[in-house]
Amino acid sequence: MYSRFLSDRIKNRIDSGKAIVVMGPRQVGKTTLIESILETRDYLLLDGDDPKTRTLLTEPNTEQIRTILGKYKFVFIDEAQKIEGIGLTMKIITDRFKDVQLFMNGSSFFDLSSKINEPLTGRKWEYQLFPISWEEYENHHGYLFAEQNLENRLLYGFYPDVLNNAGDEISILRNLVNSYLYKDILSYAEIRKPEVLEKLVQALALQVGSEVNYSELAQIVNVDKNTISKYIDILQKGYIVFKLNSFSRNVRNEIKTNKKVYFYDNGIRNMVLGNFNPMELRTDKGAIWENFLISERIKQIEYKQSLAHTYFWRTKQQQEVDFVEENGGKIFGYEFKWNKKKNQKLPKTFTQTYNAKSKIIDKVNFREFVIIK
Known part of the structure; x- marks a missing residue:
C-alpha cells in the first residue's frame, strides 16, 4: 500500500x-x-x-x-x-x-x-486527496524505479488501481472514465446531454496547455457559452479538471481574461483521447509533460498547505510563461520543456517587469518542481 x-x-x-x-x-x-x-x-x-x-x-x-x-x-x-x-x-x-x-x-x-x-x-x-503523487510514488518504489517508469506515469497516470495492476492499465482507465467520469458526474449534476459532456471533455483534452476559449468550445460542442461554463465547473467539482487563470498586473498587452484547463491525472486525459502511444511517437508530448508537471505541483500546494497562487502568463505578441506562482509577494516563472535546448530563457518582459525568478523545467530537474520541500 x-x-x-x-x-x-x-x-x-x-x-x-x-x-x-x-x-x-x-x-x-x-x-x-x-x-x-x-x-x-x-x-x-x-x-x-x-x-x-x-x-x-x-x-x-x-x-x-x-x-x-x-x-x-x-x-x-x-x-x-x-x-x-x-x-x-x-x-x-x-x-x-x-x-x-x-x-x-x-x-x-x-x-x-x-x-x-x-x-x-x-x-x-x-x-x-488526489491520485498518488510523484513524491508518494518515488518514496514507495525508490528513485531508480520511479525514474525508469516516468514515461509510463506520463501515459497511464497515478490512480492506485492503475499502479497496482501493471499491464492492465487501459482496461482500468476505461472503467474509471466510463463509470466515474460519465455515469457518476452525469447523475450527480443532472446533466441531460451526455454526448455534450463527452465532446467537451475530448475538446479540453486536446487543448491541454493552450488557452481555452469558451466561445470556440461552444461552437465545437454545439451548445451556448453558458452551458460550456457550467459543464467545466461541474468537471472541476468532480475532480476531473482544474483551471489556471492568466497573470496580469502591469503590461498593457497582457492577456487578462483567458484560462487554461488541465486534467488532475494524465491517464484520464489520455483515456479520453484513446491514445497511449509512446512518447517518442506523439505530437502532444509537450502537453502531456506540462499536464503532468502542473497537476503534480497542484497536489503539492494542497498537501503542503502552501499559500502559492498559480497562473500562466501571455501577451498579445505571443510572449508566454507556462506557469506562474505568486507566493509571499515573490513571483516565480516556469517554462516546461520535454527536450531542453541550450540558452532557453523566459521573456524579459515578464522577468524584468515583475522582478521574477525563472527556471526551465525538464526531465533532468523536474523533481525540484514536483516535490515542494
Whole structure:
C-alpha cells in the first residue's frame, strides 16, 4: 500500500473536537487512507452505500444517534454524500458527543459540500486527496524505479488501481472514465446531454496547455457559452479538471481574461483521447509533460498547505510563461520543456517587469518542481 502524505497530518487532528473530512475523486484511496489510520483502533463503520445505513442516518434525533454509536469512540462514515441530511447528523455528533472522533469521506464535491458546509461550519478539518503523487510514488518504489517508469506515469497516470495492476492499465482507465467520469458526474449534476459532456471533455483534452476559449468550445460542442461554463465547473467539482487563470498586473498587452484547463491525472486525459502511444511517437508530448508537471505541483500546494497562487502568463505578441506562482509577494516563472535546448530563457518582459525568478523545467530537474520541500 502506498503511504499517503496526508496520513500524518490527519493523525495530528484526531481528538481535536472536529470532524475529519476527506474529499476527492473516486478510486484515489480515501477509504483506504482512513481505514489505515483507524486500523489499530476499535471503530464503527457506517457505509453510505448500504440502504439500511442511509435510512438510519437520515434525520435521526440525538437519542437515536446515541443508540447507533454505542460505545464507539471512533466513527467512520463512508460515501457520506449518499445520506440525506448527513450534515445535520454530523453536527449533532460533533456537538453532543464530544468524546467521539468522526471521520467521513465523499467522492462528489458538489453533492457533499452542499450537505455539510453550512451545518459543519467551524466543526471540521477538510482534506482533499488526489491520485498518488510523484513524491508518494518515488518514496514507495525508490528513485531508480520511479525514474525508469516516468514515461509510463506520463501515459497511464497515478490512480492506485492503475499502479497496482501493471499491464492492465487501459482496461482500468476505461472503467474509471466510463463509470466515474460519465455515469457518476452525469447523475450527480443532472446533466441531460451526455454526448455534450463527452465532446467537451475530448475538446479540453486536446487543448491541454493552450488557452481555452469558451466561445470556440461552444461552437465545437454545439451548445451556448453558458452551458460550456457550467459543464467545466461541474468537471472541476468532480475532480476531473482544474483551471489556471492568466497573470496580469502591469503590461498593457497582457492577456487578462483567458484560462487554461488541465486534467488532475494524465491517464484520464489520455483515456479520453484513446491514445497511449509512446512518447517518442506523439505530437502532444509537450502537453502531456506540462499536464503532468502542473497537476503534480497542484497536489503539492494542497498537501503542503502552501499559500502559492498559480497562473500562466501571455501577451498579445505571443510572449508566454507556462506557469506562474505568486507566493509571499515573490513571483516565480516556469517554462516546461520535454527536450531542453541550450540558452532557453523566459521573456524579459515578464522577468524584468515583475522582478521574477525563472527556471526551465525538464526531465533532468523536474523533481525540484514536483516535490515542494
